[in-house]
Amino acid sequence: MIAAVRLTRPAALLAAAYFSMLGAGSGNAGAQTPAPNTAMSSPAGVDNPQRAWQHWTLNCQGCHRPDGTGSAGTAPSLAGTVARFLSVPGGREYLGRVPGVATSPLSNADLSEVMNWMLWRFDKEHIPANFQPYVAAEIGQLRSAPLRLEASLLRAALLKKADESATP
Numbered sequence: 001m002i003a004a005v006r007l008t009r010p011a012a013l014l015a016a017a018y019f020s021m022l023g024a025g026s027g028n029a030g031a032q033t034p035a036p037n038t039a040m041s042s043p044a045g046v047d048n049p050q051r052a053w054q055h056w057t058l059n060c061q062g063c064h065r066p067d068g069t070g071s072a073g074t075a076p077s078l079a080g081t082v083a084r085f086l087s088v089p090g091g092r093e094y095l096g097r098v099p100g101v102a103t104s105p106l107s108n109a110d111l112s113e114v115m116n117w118m119l120w121r122f123d124k125e126h127i128p129a130n131f132q133p134y135v136a137a138e139i140g141q142l143r144s145a146p147l148r149l150e151a152s153l154l155r156a157a158l159l160k161k162a163d164e165s166a167t168p
């Protein structure tokens with residue numbers, strides 16, 4: 001007897017997206033990989049990485065793509081860059097007020113978890129050593145003042161500062 005378990009098509013697609021997100025370099029994607037919730041260690045501020053990933057897939061990846069690389073003209077890449085904002089004054093607040101974050105249908109608790117997960121998943125190299133994870137109350141406060149048209153100007157100014165302060 002073969003094939004006791006058959007994934008439904010949407011589940012299979014979701015699983016494929018998940019495994020591709022784990023990164024081709026890890027070399028262990030595929031049948032041998034344990035279930036998602038055991039495959040990832042929990043970064044600070046993330047109670048449940050699998051739940052955070054699901055929220056990301058449903059609410060964010062449509063614009064930012066599953067691997068956070070973004071879509072030209074639609075959403076910037078977060079991969080390898082997003083945590084740089086944490087090192088410049090105002091950057092932490094910007095991340096919580098940017099429209100795609102602030103206006104997300106997620107609850108404050110779920111959104112703060114996605115934010116912490118996203119920083120860790122897509123740009124852990126740039127997370128400052130003294131980083132305090134986002135918490136629900138902070139996200140609630142930040143998203144109550146969503147950025148609008150000024151988002152892209154503020155974004156450019158913050159990235160300029162990050163470039164200037166980056167050590168070579």
Ligand code: HEC
Nearest residue numbers: 059060063074075076082095098099100101104151152155
């Ligand atoms: C409708 C498309 C869209 C969706 C959905 C979306 N974003 Fe974005 N996101 C953008 C765009 C566009 C920007 C650039 C800033 C701006 O002009 O709004 C951005 C910027 C960001 C930034 C700031 C990083 C930077 O380089 O500017 C973060 C962090 C972010 N998004 C995270 C998320 C998360 C987390 C979600 C899901 C809860 C999400 N986004 C959903 C389009 C989207």
